[in-house]
Amino acid sequence: MFHPGRTIRALLLPLAAGLALASLPAQTARAASTLTNGGFESDGTGAATPSGWAEYGDTGASFAEAGGRSGSHRLSHWSASAYKVETYQYLSGLTDGNYKLTAWVRSGGGQNSAYMSLKNCGGTEQRTDLPVSAGGWIRVVVPVKVTGNQCTISINSDANAGNWINVDDLTFASGTSGTSIHGADISSLAKSEAKGGVYRTGSGTAADPVAVLRSAGMNYARLKVWVNPADGYNTKAQVLATAKRIKAQGMKLLVDFHYSDVWADPGAQSKPSAWVGHTYSQLRTDVYRHTYDVLSALKAQGTTADMVQVGNEINGGMLWSEGSTGNWTQLAGLLNSGYDAVKAVSSSTTVALHLAKGGDLAGTRWWFDSAVANGVRFDAVGLSYYGYWHGSLSDFQTTLDDAAARYGKPVFVAETAYPHRLGSDDGHEDVIDLTGELVPGYPATVAGQTRWMNDVAGIVEAVPNGRGLGVFYWEATWTAVTGNGWDPTDASSGNAWENQALFGYDDRALTSMSWFGHR
Secondary structure (H helix, E strand, O other), X not given: OOOOOOOHHHHHHHHHHHHHHHOOOHHHOOOEOOOOOOOOOOOOOOOOOOOOOEEEEOHHHEEEEEOOOOOOEEEEEEOOXXXXXXXXEEEEOOOOEEEEEEEEEEEOOOOOEEXXXXXXXXXXXXXXXXXXXXXXXXXXXXXXXXXXXXXXXXXXXXXXXXXXXXXXXXXXXXXXOOOOEEEEEOOOHHHHHHOOOOOEOOOOOEOOHHHHHHHOOXXXXXXXXXXXXXXXXXXXXXXXXXXXXXXXXXXXXEEEEOOOOOOOEOOEOOOOHHHOOOOHHHHHHHHHHHHHHHHHHHHHOOOOOOEEEEOXXXXXXXXXXXXXXXXXXXXXXXXXXXXXXXXXXXXXXXEEEEEOOOXXXXXXXXXXXXXXXXXXXXXXXXXXXXXXXXXOHHHHHHHHHHHHHHHOOOEEEEEEXXXXXXXXXXXXXXXXXXXXXXXXXXXXXXXHHHHHHHHHHHHHHOOXXXXXXXXXXXXXXXXXXOOOOOOOOOOOOOOOOHHHOOEXXXXXXXXXXXXXXXX
8 A cells, every 4th residue: 555654653743844835936846957866865854845846735635755776765645534636846947959858657547637737838738647556656748849948847636634645766858759540440331321320429419429539539440350240241342342441530540450250359259150170281372362352442442551460369269279379380371371461462561469468477588489499470459448357457568668668569458348338228238347357446327437538548658668559448339239240140139238338228339539630
């Protein structure tokens, strides 16, 4: 927890010092061109105002104490009663240019707001919310462009009684950060509309959902491909039609090959019916021809794929059993057949490999180490990360950062989601339908959904060396529409995911789409 064994002195100091400090002018913060005491080590436990820093508001709630991330101490915000406090440092004499604040943080959650910011730097204030993480430390970044040679580093809490944050190991240096992919999977859309699905703007006007998503800031769409599905959706023909709509809105396109007639995921990687009985050599040809066929048709109509997934959530391989991870030599051959087909159509198209192991460091290392050892070619690493299944946000950051560094490749979140409410819209039990299934600190509300997406995007943004590409939401348009359920072989199957769409039960765009505007 955040404040083990605070001494009586630590408790009393803020009470005594707070009143005096609250009346001091802001200029008491020592103006310097470099960050001072970013590790909060200068004063030891109980420093009411850490050296180099100033405070504003309920200053007794801001203090240094034992329990640092790398050193012995950290900054904490906490009070037994509700509080608002800012801990800040003013820098002057800066050379104008791009800068990045990096900090390690923890938070018990529950605040009205808790964030780091860079302000008074010459442009718009830049903020990053602190993710809820009561255990592991999480690295966050805030970028800014300094014009006017000055900037204020600010740590803010607007909190309820007992809420807490820890902050440590701040650095402020030249650099930038941001993400290029603010995406979503909309594979459900064609069938939804064919079955009578309607989509509306936030104000209730019926509208093209692709345009609604684009206007919210979405810039990349993901479409899955099945080979010969029973319902005739998510086929080559459907992908071609939806791709035209995506590109017409100025968005990029990710094509997600499942190499199956149905869902391919860690629990199932069944061959398409047309490929059953084929030899391994034939399967390699099947993969190449199917991949080339879909992608060359997209290119021919002027909608070339910008990124391609060769396989979907292939933790255990694909095209079982020939392509399972029990036979890496054969799996590598199948994956490279896909890679070669992609590059034959468009050498600039990014080839990604996709695992559902967002918080599993050991599992991700084992898989990609095996892939590299077997000569598998790829350009990017995609991970599914669902917080209710795949570990903590801290585990996710560790895994994502490691993949980027270990393989020297850009990384992205191929799938994530969060409920905007509980309670089904179609009478079919939802996958996440109980409070106990939620991630602590993130309620099943539109605000909770928004917060989750921004915090996940912030972790991707913080991947070192600019290797974090961004995030795809799964699945933005899969609202409850009769006939558009889980099972392509069963028209009466329901949708167990509509409480995680980005359109509400009234078909209106949710304000959680604002996450598409993340840096």
